[in-house]
Amino acid sequence: GENVEQHPSTLSVQEGDSAVIKCTYSDSASNYFPWYKQELGKRPQLIIDIRSNVGEKKDQRIAVTLNKTAKHFSLHITETQPEDSAVYFCAALSPYSGNTGKLIFGQGTTLQVKP
Amino acid sequence: DVKVTQSSRYLVKRTGEKVFLECVQDMDHENMFWYRQDPGLGLRLIYFSYDVKMKEKGDIPEGYSVSREKKERFSLILESASTNQTSMYLCASSSGLLSYEQYFGPGTRLTVT
Numbered sequence: 001g002e003n004v005e006q007h008p009s010t011l012s013v014q015e016g017d018s019a020v021i022k023c024t025y026s027d028s029a030s031n032y033f034p035w036y037k038q039e040l041g042k043r044p045q046l047i048i049d050i051r052s053n054v055g056e057k058k059d060q061r062i063a064v065t066l067n068k069t070a071k072h073f074s075l076h077i078t079e080t081q082p083e084d085s086a087v088y089f090c091a092a093l094s095p096y097s098g099n100t101g102k103l104i105f106g107q108g109t110t111l112q113v114k115p
Numbered sequence: 116d117v118k119v120t121q122s123s124r125y126l127v128k129r130t131g132e133k134v135f136l137e138c139v140q141d142m143d144h145e146n147m148f149w150y151r152q153d154p155g156l157g158l159r160l161i162y163f164s165y166d167v168k169m170k171e172k173g174d175i176p177e178g179y180s181v182s183r184e185k186k187e188r189f190s191l192i193l194e195s196a197s198t199n200q201t202s203m204y205l206c207a208s209s210s211g212l213l214s215y216e217q218y219f220g221p222g223t224r225l226t227v228t
Contacts, residue, residue, distance in 0.1 A: 009155065032215055043205070043219040044158070089158060093215055100165040101146045101209040102173075103217060107157040 002027055004092050006106025013080050014114055021088055021109045024072040029095035033073045034103070035064060036089045044089060048075070080113045087111075118142070119220040121206055127226045134193040136223050138206030144218075146211045147189035149173075149181065152203040152222070164189055165211065196227045 003026040013019050025033070034049035050057045050064045050073065057064050061080075066073045077084055087110050091103040122137035138147065148163040150173075160173030162181040170181050178200060182190045189208075193200055203224050207217040 006157070034216065036217075043221055044217075045219070046216050049216070098165075099145070099211040100163060100171070101211045101215045101217065102148075102160070102163060102171075103215070105150075105158040105160075107155060 002030075002092075002094055002096075002104045004090060004104045004106040006090050006109060008109060009107065010110045010112070012112045012114060015080060015082060017080055019077045019080055019084070019111055019113075021075045021090065021111070022072060023074070023090035023092075023106050024070075025092040025104070026071070027092070027095055028068070028071060030092040030104075031095065032093035033064070033066060034091050035062075035075050036091065036105075038087045038089065038108075040086070077111075080111075082113050082115055085111055085113045119206060119208055119218050121204075121220040121223050123223050124221060125224045125226075127228065128193075128196050129228055130197060132193075132196050132227075134196050134225065134227075136191040136193075136204055136206075136225070138189045138191070138208075138220055139187055140189075140208040140218070141187065142208065142210070142218070143186065144208040144210050145186075146209045147183065148207040148209075148217065149179075149189065149191045150205045150207065151175070152205055158205065161191065196225075198227050201225060201227045 031052040036044040038044040090106040094102040149161040150158040164183040206220040
């Protein structure tokens with residue numbers, strides 16, 4: 001079945017260091033891969049996404065890379081700051097759900113940025 | 116600005132009770148979703164709806180049902196609440212046609228005792 005595996009489950013970095021979170025998806029027909037950030041006590045919010053016709057996308061300190069052959073995608077955060085501390089979820093669009101927008105989420109990564 | 120609201124932030128119910136969780140979105144979105152969030156398990160899809168009165172099971176539908184009588188409202192029903200349904204429940208919506216971005220509600224923390 002459709003599945004997204006996310007690693008690591010927890011990540012602790014020093015402020016200013018980089019953080020990388022990796023996800024692997026099961027169905028090669030998936031073509032849309034968003035990343036959501038959930039701060040403590042708040043709702044998940046989209047921070048960046050990538051479509052399968054693009055290999056990399058950047059937005060200031062965050063970037064996402066996609067390797068379609070290997071069926072994995074990664075979130076890169078550079079120059080981490082304490083406000084980056086949150087739970088991050090990757091997801092893949094279910095390729096068999098038409099326009100329903102059904103997403104398959106990974107298990108989440110808790111990122112802690114230590115000052 | 117998209118707004119997704121949920122009827123309660125915190126709810127305490129007894130085992131066997133029928134529980135209704137309601138979600139309302141104000142952006143005329145076609146698609147609506149119910150997830151439960153448990154530590155280490157991520158966001159697991161319970162049910163989703165792509166149109167009024169249309170629904171599909173997600174990954175963990177057992178013990179739940181849903182209702183979508185109006186486009187803006189999507190209800191999650193626990194027919195007979197059990198302690199293993201204690202969790203955080205998140206509702207989300209997306210337009211589907213223009214964007215797959217899901218907008219989440221604030222969540223309902225349900226405790227079943």
